[in-house]
Amino acid sequence: MEPGEPLIGTGTAAPASRRRALHDGSLAAVIDAAASPAEPPPSGYSEAYQVVLPYQGLFGYRVGSRMELFDANRTLFVTGGEEFADSHPVQGVGHASLILTPAAGVLEELCGRADPAAHTAFRAMTRVASTRTRLLTQALRRTLPADPSSLQSEELILATLREALAPGEGPAADAAPHVVERAKQVLHAFGFERLTLERIARQV
16 A cells, blocks of 8 residues: 555545556456445456455455455455455445456466366465565555566566465465565665665565
């Protein structure tokens, strides 16, 4: 979240919903999407497999009879071909996320199988987002609008997808202790110098 940026739904007037394309390359597409609590939550049919990285607010995601809650600490894995419905369980609170849609070949390679639906992440639909996933999400938010077509942007997108889909990632297997310790070392090393999240993420 940018300094001074209000949480969705905390102001006197809720911000409008938005969908903004940040990147549309051969490896993946990235959309920055926000859903206002003042408007009906998104629902529909997802044609593609997607990795959704919430960074603001809170929402429910329902597929069939199954519903999970998501905030910036969880990653959503959307299986292509499913109908879904979002909800806002807390009145006045919307949500915002980065939606990554990998190319089919990229997703198969990252999942290590021809059928991504069999991957543990997509079977579970949700995982705890590692500290590195959250840092990479913020790095994407800052890098892609400024330079959407660079090689660095593509590498950052792939790094984020790899981290989100990493084997063993989940509620009981977060790499937070090591990453947090390394982040502390970086902050101490630079003293009082102002650091962006992107620079910290690169150092970590």
